[in-house]
């Protein structure tokens with residue numbers, strides 16, 4: 001499988017993040033991208049001396065991780081990380097592994113059975129010396145940080161000194177100034193370390209990054225890369241009308257013109273009127289060649305009786321590819337499939353390629369792909385986060401209302417209908433969702449919310465309407481704020497808004513007699529219900 005349609009990273013200054021399996025590793029990448037620094041996350045198993053030499057990073061970050069360095073056989077970075085002559089920042093597990101590798105000592109805590117000082121949650125660090133990494137920090141005397149560790153560093157490696165302490169982490173901030181090696185016990189990448197971004201800014205500055213990762217430059221390089229990858233071949237673009245595939249299609253159109261055909265699949269799991277709107281927009285306003293694939297019966301019949309979320313995704317992923325293949329066969333010379341895959345899709349499905357973190361959901365377009373496929377992939381956004389894709393869309397001149405659309409998952413309403421999917425439930429869900437989004441727009445809240453939708457619950461409840469008994473479905477409203485979907489908070493609607501919306505849904509949508517509002521953040525929840 002060829003997935004090489006991304007700009008040659010050799011054109012950028014690069015930072016390497018070695019992933020030891022922390023649940024928040026992606027946030028490190030986010031903080032760096034916000035600083036216009038190009039970085040890649042690679043699971044530690046895939047990073048050896050030769051990899052480091054080929055990648056030629058300007059700096060390296062060791063992530064946190066669930067394992068304990070006190071355990072034999074626990075994950076290690078390769079020697080070359082230390083001898084490459086570039087700055088290193090170790091975070092939590094990354095700090096512990098650096099200390100142990102370089103001659104210090106780490107003691108096991110509660111998790112690895114050694115007792116000692118576990119810390120989970122908020123802590124305050126105080127300075128014990130001046131350090132370039134801490135420029136601008138401690139202006140108010142102390143900094144709030146987020147800790148999540150059972151083990152702790154008990155003795156520093158030679159060359160290291162301590163620059164910050166917390167009550168339970170005497171070695172909260174440590175550094176070997178001569179080698180530019182930094183190691184911290186807390187997580188500067190998370191929201192709960194409010195001024196943590198400043199440490200990344202200082203780190204990349206002292207590593208000599210100039211901030212050369214911009215969407216303006218990316219557009220030109222991506223176009224060159226697409227032309228180089230596909231040559232004269234024809235390309236099918238999987239177009240959903242969502243932000244990612246719309247930007248992908250626009251980019252491909254600019255790169256290869258009428259070698260491109262878009263295939264929009266109506267799998268019967270779309271929102272109300274979505275099919276017509278998407279096709280009109282792309283055919284009439286953007287002049288793209290779009291095939292409207294009406295495949296409702298195929299998808300809905302294969303999903304009949306299926307209630308397990310992962311099985312649903314696998315079926316949908318496979319059928320998507322079957323459909324794309326079918327249309328590709330009708331176009332002579334079509335040997336490429338373009339998709340709007342983003343970096344978070346890749347990362348969330350990464351344990352398929354042997355990463356250290358657990359798989360939460362296999363996104364249909366990555367983990368859900370069949371092993372054997374007759375088409376080569378073109379994924380020009382595979383390196384980008386959502387907000388970067390929106391910026392690229394603006395560069396490409398896509399209409400503002402398209403760029404601002406809430407994300408909609410490829411498996412569509414299938415994962416908003418927990419349990420078995422039926423046509424009747426889907427119809428109810430479509431109606432309820434349309435009323436809810438209409439309410440959000442009417443109240444001017446659409447752009448404040450990152451994603452909003454209704455899920456129909458697999459329970460029926462008793463109600464009373466017009467003096468009669470009802471026995472209908474309950475639904476849950478969901479609305480979240482987020483930057484990239486990796487973490488999210490529920491949106492704090494007013495009670496008036498919620499009351500008015502519930503009344504409208506129950507009055508206007510036959511089949512629903514109870515409305516609830518989901519106030520779970522991510523984590524511990526996910527945005528979708530499945």
Ligand SMILES: Nc1ncnc2c1ncn2[C@@H]1O[C@H](COP(=O)(O)OP(=O)(O)OP(=O)(O)O)[C@@H](O)[C@H]1O
Nearest residue numbers: 238239240242243244245265339340407408409410
């Ligand atoms: N109904 C569909 N028809 C054709 N391709 C689809 C469809 N749904 C999803 N895809 C493909 O799967 C990819 C991933 O879906 P995803 O929902 O993450 O992205 P998107 O729909 O392009 O953007 P957004 O995240 O804003 O909804 C899409 O970029 C697209 O290539």
Ligand SMILES: O=c1[nH]c(=O)c2[nH+]cn([C@@H]3O[C@H](COP(=O)(O)O)[C@@H](O)[C@H]3O)c2[nH]1
Nearest residue numbers: 362363364407408409410411485526527528
């Ligand atoms: O194209 C997709 N295929 C999928 O299988 C899939 N699962 C979740 N999502 C979308 O991803 C974002 C994060 O969702 P979760 O918090 O539910 O994982 C949210 O924006 C979800 O809508 C998907 N998108």
Ligand SMILES: NC(=O)CC[C@H](N)C(=O)O
Nearest residue numbers: 064065092093149150151
């Ligand atoms: N968050 C982390 O990196 C934790 C590191 C290690 N597992 C500990 O408990 O100390």
Ligand SMILES: [Mg+2]
Nearest residue numbers: 242408409410
């Ligand atoms: Mg989508």
